Amino acid sequence: MAEVNEMRELGRRARRAARQLLQTSGDQRREALLGMAAALERHLDTILQENQRDLDSADDRGITGAMRDRLRLTSDRVGGMAQGLREVAEMDDPLGQVVAEWTRPNGLEISQVRIPLGVIGIIYEARPNVTADAAGLCLKSGNVVFLRGGSEAQHSNSVILKVLREAIEQQGLPADALMSLPSTDRGWIMEMLKADEFIDVIIPRGGESLIRFVVENSRVPVIKHYKGVCHIYIDGEADLSKALDICINAKVQRPGVCNAMETLLVDAEVANTFLPDVARRYADAGVELRGCSDTRGIIDVLEATDLDYHAEYLDLVLSIKVVHGVDGAIAHIEEFGSDHTESIISENSVTVQRFLDQIQSSVVMANASTRFSDGGQMGLGAEIGISTSKLHAYGPMGVTDLTTRKFVIRGNGQIRN
Amino acid sequence: MAEVNEMRELGRRARRAARQLLQTSGDQRREALLGMAAALERHLDTILQENQRDLDSADDRGITGAMRDRLRLTSDRVGGMAQGLREVAEMDDPLGQVVAEWTRPNGLEISQVRIPLGVIGIIYEARPNVTADAAGLCLKSGNVVFLRGGSEAQHSNSVILKVLREAIEQQGLPADALMSLPSTDRGWIMEMLKADEFIDVIIPRGGESLIRFVVENSRVPVIKHYKGVCHIYIDGEADLSKALDICINAKVQRPGVCNAMETLLVDAEVANTFLPDVARRYADAGVELRGCSDTRGIIDVLEATDLDYHAEYLDLVLSIKVVHGVDGAIAHIEEFGSDHTESIISENSVTVQRFLDQIQSSVVMANASTRFSDGGQMGLGAEIGISTSKLHAYGPMGVTDLTTRKFVIRGNGQIRN
Numbered sequence: 153m154a155e156v157n158e159m160r161e162l163g164r165r166a167r168r169a170a171r172q173l174l175q176t177s178g179d180q181r182r183e184a185l186l187g188m189a190a191a192l193e194r195h196l197d198t199i200l201q202e203n204q205r206d207l208d209s210a211d212d213r214g215i216t217g218a219m220r221d222r223l224r225l226t227s228d229r230v231g232g233m234a235q236g237l238r239e240v241a242e243m244d245d246p247l248g249q250v251v252a253e254w255t256r257p258n259g260l261e262i263s264q265v266r267i268p269l270g271v272i273g274i275i276y277e278a279r280p281n282v283t284a285d286a287a288g289l290c291l292k293s294g295n296v297v298f299l300r301g302g303s304e305a306q307h308s309n310s311v312i313l314k315v316l317r318e319a320i321e322q323q324g325l326p327a328d329a330l331m332s333l334p335s336t337d338r339g340w341i342m343e344m345l346k347a348d349e350f351i352d353v354i355i356p357r358g359g360e361s362l363i364r365f366v367v368e369n370s371r372v373p374v375i376k377h378y379k380g381v382c383h384i385y386i387d388g389e390a391d392l393s394k395a396l397d398i399c400i401n402a403k404v405q406r407p408g409v410c411n412a413m414e415t416l417l418v419d420a421e422v423a424n425t426f427l428p429d430v431a432r433r434y435a436d437a438g439v440e441l442r443g444c445s446d447t448r449g450i451i452d453v454l455e456a457t458d459l460d461y462h463a464e465y466l467d468l469v470l471s472i473k474v475v476h477g478v479d480g481a482i483a484h485i486e487e488f489g490s491d492h493t494e495s496i497i498s499e500n501s502v503t504v505q506r507f508l509d510q511i512q513s514s515v516v517m518a519n520a521s522t523r524f525s526d527g528g529q530m531g532l533g534a535e536i537g538i539s540t541s542k543l544h545a546y547g548p549m550g551v552t553d554l555t556t557r558k559f560v561i562r563g564n565g566q567i568r569n
Numbered sequence: 570m571a572e573v574n575e576m577r578e579l580g581r582r583a584r585r586a587a588r589q590l591l592q593t594s595g596d597q598r599r600e601a602l603l604g605m606a607a608a609l610e611r612h613l614d615t616i617l618q619e620n621q622r623d624l625d626s627a628d629d630r631g632i633t634g635a636m637r638d639r640l641r642l643t644s645d646r647v648g649g650m651a652q653g654l655r656e657v658a659e660m661d662d663p664l665g666q667v668v669a670e671w672t673r674p675n676g677l678e679i680s681q682v683r684i685p686l687g688v689i690g691i692i693y694e695a696r697p698n699v700t701a702d703a704a705g706l707c708l709k710s711g712n713v714v715f716l717r718g719g720s721e722a723q724h725s726n727s728v729i730l731k732v733l734r735e736a737i738e739q740q741g742l743p744a745d746a747l748m749s750l751p752s753t754d755r756g757w758i759m760e761m762l763k764a765d766e767f768i769d770v771i772i773p774r775g776g777e778s779l780i781r782f783v784v785e786n787s788r789v790p791v792i793k794h795y796k797g798v799c800h801i802y803i804d805g806e807a808d809l810s811k812a813l814d815i816c817i818n819a820k821v822q823r824p825g826v827c828n829a830m831e832t833l834l835v836d837a838e839v840a841n842t843f844l845p846d847v848a849r850r851y852a853d854a855g856v857e858l859r860g861c862s863d864t865r866g867i868i869d870v871l872e873a874t875d876l877d878y879h880a881e882y883l884d885l886v887l888s889i890k891v892v893h894g895v896d897g898a899i900a901h902i903e904e905f906g907s908d909h910t911e912s913i914i915s916e917n918s919v920t921v922q923r924f925l926d927q928i929q930s931s932v933v934m935a936n937a938s939t940r941f942s943d944g945g946q947m948g949l950g951a952e953i954g955i956s957t958s959k960l961h962a963y964g965p966m967g968v969t970d971l972t973t974r975k976f977v978i979r980g981n982g983q984i985r986n
Contacts, residue, residue: 174926174929262948270929270959353960367788374790397982401985402984405984508977512975513975515978516978519979519982519983520677521983521984529673529985530673531673541769542973543770543960543961546975548976558930559932559964559965560934561934561935561947562937565815566936566941567818567819567822567940568938568940568941
C-alpha cells in the first residue's frame with residue numbers, strides 16, 4: 153500500500169511537471185538539452201566513480217562479457233552521451249506543428265496540432281547511456297520521462313539522473329521532467345505498469361522476457377519490439393556480387409543487434425551458384441551456418457530446425473533456407489518473421505515490387521543491408537526504440553513518434569442541428 | 570483448453586483472410602461494400618425477424634427504455650446501415666498512400682506507405698448497427714474485423730454478419746474478412762484479449778465498465794475512450810448571446826452521447842449576468858442544474874459535489890462552477906476532464922489561444938458547440954470510435970486511423986560501414 157501511495161505522489165509530480173513543460177518554448181528546451189550535455193562532461197569524474205561501483209558489483213556477481221561491456225562507461229562513452237544530447241538539441245521542435253488543416257462548410261476551421269504524449273515510462277536494462285538518451289528525446293518533445301533502469305546500473309543511472317536534473321533546473325525547467333522510481337525492485341515496475349492515470353505510454357527496452365513481462369502486466373499502453381528475426385531473400389534475378397556483399401554486411405558487421413540478418417533465403421534458381429560462394433565468405437568471417445535439406449545438398453552445414461528459423465541469434469550464426477521464388481520467400485517470412493526488417497536482392501523490378509507490397513514488416517527493403525533499419529541511418533535522428541506492433545508507430549521511432557495530435561476547432565458561434 | 574485451440578484456429582483464419590485482403594484493389598473493396606449494402610436491403614425481412622427474437626428476449630428480461638431502443642431495428646435503420654456502407658465505399662482508399670519520401674546521402678530512397686493494421690477486434694454492446702458500420706470501415710481499410718457483440722443482440726448480429734459474409738464472398742473476397750466469436754460468453758472475450766498473436770488492436774465500444782474490463786485484461790493494444798466529461802467555459806469576454814445558444818445546444822440537442830456538455834464553467838466576471846439567463850433557458854428545456862456555492866449564490870440550484878464534476882450524466886443534468894478567468898477553467902478541466910472535448914466561448918483572441926494551447930484534450934474548441942466533436946461533423950467520414958488516450962489516434966477516428974505506415978527502402982547495393 154505504501155508503494156501505491158508513493159507511486160501516486162510520484163505520478164502527481166510527473167503530471168505537474170508535464171503541465172509546466174507545456175509552458176516552455178522550443179528554445180528553452182534546446183538550451184536545457186545543451187545544459188544537460190555540458191553537465192555530463194563537467195561531472196565526468198563522479199559519473200565514472202559511480203559507474204565503477206556498479207562494475208565492482210558486477211564483478212562480485214560474476215557478470216562478464218557483453219553484459220559487463222554494456223554496463224561500462226568511459227570518458228569516450230560519456231562524451232558520446234553528451235554529443236547525442238547536443239544533436240537532439242539541434243533537431244527541429246516537433247511541438248505545435250500543424251499536421252493538417254481544413255474548413256467545414258459551416259465555417260468551422262479545423263486543424264491537427266502536434267502535442268507531447270505527456271509522461272513516458274522507459275524500462276530498460278544494463279546500459280546507463282539510455283538514461284541520457286531517453287531523457288534527451290523525451291525532453292525535446294515536451295514529455296516528462298519516468299525512468300526505470302536495471303539494478304546492475306543503479307549507481308550510474310542515479311548519478312546521471314541527478315546531474316541532468318540539476319542541469320535542467322538551472323535552465324528554469326522543472327527537475328521533475330526527469331524522474332525515476334525510488335528503487336529497482338520488481339514490485340515498483342508493477343506499480344508503474346498500473347499507473348495509467350499518470351503515465352501515457354511505456355517503452356520497454358531490453359530482452360524478450362522483460363518485454364513480455366511488461367506487455368502481460370501493463371494497463372498503460374506499451375510500444376515495443378520483441379525481437380528482430382531479419383531476413384534477406386536472394387532472388388533468381390539478383391546481382392550476385394551485390395548479394396554477397398550485402399549478406400556479409402548484414403550478418404557480420406555487428407551481429408549482436410536487432411537489425412542484423414538471422415535467416416538467409418535463397419531462390420532455388422541460384423542456390424547452386426550462390427551458396428558455395430557465400431559459404432566461403434562466411435567461413436572466413438567465422439559464421440556458423442545451419443541449413444535446410446536443400447541447402448545441405450549443396451554445402452556442408454548443420455541442420456536447421458524450425459527453432460532456428462524462429463531464432464534471433466544475435467551472434468555469428470545464420471540459418472539458411474532454399475525457397476521457390478519470391479512467393480516462397482514471402483511465405484517463409486509470414487510464418488517465421490518478427491515484423492522487423494526484410495530485404496530482397498533482385499534486379500527484377502516486378503519481383504521487387506511484389507516483395508515490398510506483400511511483406512508487412514515495419515521496414516521492407518530492396519538491394520540494401522538490413523543494418524540500415526535504424527533511426528539514425530534512415531534520417532529520423534536519434535532513435536527512442538523500434539516498434540514491431542502496428543499501433544502508433546511501426547519501425548524505428550524518432551522524436552516525432554513521442555508526440556500525438558489534438559484537434560483544434562475554431563468557430564464563431566456554430567451549433568449543431 | 571478447447572477455447573484456446575478454437576481461438577487459435579479462428580486467429581489463423583483471420584490472418585489468412587488478412588493476407589488475401591492485401592491482394593485486393595481499392596476498387597474491389599469498393600464493390601464489396603456496395604454489395605454489402607445491397608444485401609442488407611435484400612434481406613431486410615429476415616433481419617427484422619431475427620431482430621424480433623432479440624426484442625422478445627429483451628422483453629422477457631424486462632429490458633426497456635433506451636437500451637431496448639438501441640437494440641431495435643426498423644426498415645429505416647437497416648436502410649441507414651446500407652447508406653452508411655455506400656458512403657464508406659465512396660471514400661478515398663487510404664491504402665498505398667505515400668505519407669512521406671526522402672533520399673539519404675548514400676542514395677537509399679525511403680518512403681512511408683499506408684498499410685492496414687491487419688486484424689481489428691471490435692467489442693460492443695447492444696447496437697446491432699455497429700456490426701455493419703465496423704465491418705464496412707475495417708473492410709474499406711483492408712483490415713479483417715473480429716466482431717464480438719452483446720448477447721442481447723445475438724440473433725440480429727448473427728444474421729447481419731451472415732448476410733455480409735455472403736455478399737463479400739460473391740464479390741470474390743474471403744468471407745473470413747468478417748469474423749465473429751462462436752459465442753457471446755465472457756470466457757470468449759478473455760480468449761480474444763489474449764490473442765495478441767492474431768489480433769493487432771481491440772476497439773471496445775460501450776459503457777465505462779466494459780471498457781475498463783477490456784483494458785485490465787487485454788494483452789492486445791486497446792484504443793478506447795472511457796467517457797466524455799465535456800466542458801464549456803464562458804469567458805468574461807464572451808459574446809453572451811452566442812454563449813447561450815451554444816450552452817443549450819451542447820446540453821440539450823442530444824444529451825445521451827459522449828460529446829454532450831456535462832459541466833459548464835462560468836467566469837466570475839459574467840456569472841451574475843449569464844447564470845440567471847442560462848438557467849431560465851435550461852428550465853424551459855427541462856435540464857436539472859447542480860452548482861458550486863458561488864453558483865448557488867446567484868441562482869437557486871442543487872449543490873454539486875466532486876462526484877458531479879466527475880460525472881458523465883448522459884442525461885438532462887448539468888453541473889455548473891464559477892471559476893476565476895481562463896486559468897481557473899484550465900485548472901478545473903485538468904482535474905476533472907476526461908480528455909474528450911472542451912470549448913471556450915470568448916471574443917478575446919489571446920484568451921482563446923491560451924485555452925487552446927493549454928488544454929490537452931483530444932478536441933479543443935473555441936466558440937462552437939461540443940456536439941461537433943464527431944468524425945462525420947469534422948469531415949473525417951464515418952467514425953469507428955473516439956480515442957481519449959494519446960497513442961496512435963487522439964479524438965474521433967476515421968478510416969485512416971485503421972491503418973499504419975511501413976517504411977519502404979530502395980537501394981542499389983548499399984552496405985553499412
